[in-house]
Each structure stands twice: as C-alpha cells, then as structure tokens.
Amino acid sequence: MVTEQLEVERKFDVDPQFVVPDLGGLPGVAAAATPVTHDLVAVYLDTAELRLARSRITLRRRTGGPDEGWHLKLPAGAARRELHVPLDSGDEVPAELLAEVAGLLEGAELAPVVTLRTRRVVTALSDAAGRELAELADDTVRATRHPALPGEAPEERTWREVEVELVAGDDSLLTAVGERLVGAGAQSSPRASKLATALGSRLSG
Numbered sequence: 001m002v003t004e005q006l007e008v009e010r011k012f013d014v015d016p017q018f019v020v021p022d023l024g025g026l027p028g029v030a031a032a033a034t035p036v037t038h039d040l041v042a043v044y045l046d047t048a049e050l051r052l053a054r055s056r057i058t059l060r061r062r063t064g065g066p067d068e069g070w071h072l073k074l075p076a077g078a079a080r081r082e083l084h085v086p087l088d089s090g091d092e093v094p095a096e097l098l099a100e101v102a103g104l105l106e107g108a109e110l111a112p113v114v115t116l117r118t119r120r121v122v123t124a125l126s127d128a129a130g131r132e133l134a135e136l137a138d139d140t141v142r143a144t145r146h147p148a149l150p151g152e153a154p155e156e157r158t159w160r161e162v163e164v165e166l167v168a169g170d171d172s173l174l175t176a177v178g179e180r181l182v183g184a185g186a187q188s189s190p191r192a193s194k195l196a197t198a199l200g201s202r203l204s205g
Contacts, residue, residue: 002096007073007080009165010174011189012181016160020138021184023125026176028169030128035138038065040118044195045093047108048148053203055104058195059097063087065120072097073193114198115144125169125177133169134177138162143198157198162186 023032042062046052052059058073070085070093085094093110121138139162145155164177182188191197 001086002094003084005082005084006076007082007165008078008171008174009163010178011191012162012164012178012186013189013191014138014160014162014181014186016140018160018162018185020121020123020136020162021180023123023136023177023180026125026180027172028127028133029125029173031126033124033126035121035123038120038122040064040068040116040120042116042118043112044114044116044198045110046113047105047110049108050113050199050203051104051108052101053113053195053199056192057101057104058193059093059101059110060195061087061093070094070097072100074100112146113148114146114195116194116198117142117144118194124167125173132167134167134173135165136162136177137165139194141194143194145198145200145202148202155200157200159197161189161191161194 040062041064042060044058044060056075060071062068062071067084069087072083074081083097083100085097119140123136124132125134125136126132140160142158143156147154162181164174166174196203
C-alpha cells in the first residue's frame, strides 16, 4: 500500500561540536519531547546517468526508524511529495513507485549509487493539546558513493546536519526554530538533499 505526504522542511549545516539549543518558548510549542535516537541505513537507486537525481528525485530503501521502507521523493514547488511503501513489499523496487518515474527512466536499469548510514536524534515539538507540530532531526551522516565505473574505489564522506520538518505546524514555526538554531551557531544549508551531497562532483559533472 502506498502512502503519501508533503514534506516541508529546512536544513542547517552544523559542526561536530554543535549543541542543539533549548527549544522551549517557541510560538505555539508547549513541549519538546525527550530526544529519541535511530540508526538508519538507506540505499539510493538511480541510473548510470543519474536521471533521477538530476531531476531532483530520490528513490531509496531505508531500514531503521519509524518510517523504514521504500521512499520516492518528487519535487513539489518548495516542498517535496513523498511516497512510501513498507518493506514487506519485497526487495525489488515497488511497481507503484516505478510507475511514477517510468517516463523519466525510459527502461534504464536502476542500481545502487549511494549508501547513507545516519545516526539520527529526533526531538518532537508539540502544542498544549499534545499535537505534534514539527520534528527536529540531528543527523550525523556517513555516506558511501558507489563506483560509477569498473575499477573505481568507493568514496566516503561524513557530515552533520539538522533538519526541521513540519508535521502539523506552519511556516512561522519553521522560521522560529531556524532562528533559534542559527543563534546557536547553525548555518542555513544549501544542500538540496543528502543524496546530492554524497554524489558531489558526479552529479555536477
């Protein structure tokens, strides 16, 4: 079964010593939950020419965390449309997701291009009624870029970033959280996605 949501988030670059600030007192936020840690492993698939990534589309199979499964993310203005299929659908890319990008793939074969291993520390922000407004994810990422040609060696890089994603809140909350993070030393990130960062020069070439 395919589920769908609109992903509205902002990313921030932080250094390894960054300390997430106190998130109390933000507009409409009554509580910041105790942080929860997840270990995630995501394998991203694309064609040899990176047809999906060059179109700002990501297709991955992720294990770990509450939303493990197959994810397809498609551009939707400033946000992204995310389709999710559970892992019990099997090891092959679900047909429902392939159908969304069939015109772009034109029969080209998909293969792993990047594997991301992420230690994610999640803090949920809720209102007085207990409704979750947003989720802050503090991610320490180790990315392995798979060889594009026979004989090439895999390339690895690591970084840390913080994402703030809306759940039931609005843009004003995103702005307020962003200001709190920047005040603590974070910088608004130019990253389009973790995949784009991991692909690096291969995507820009």
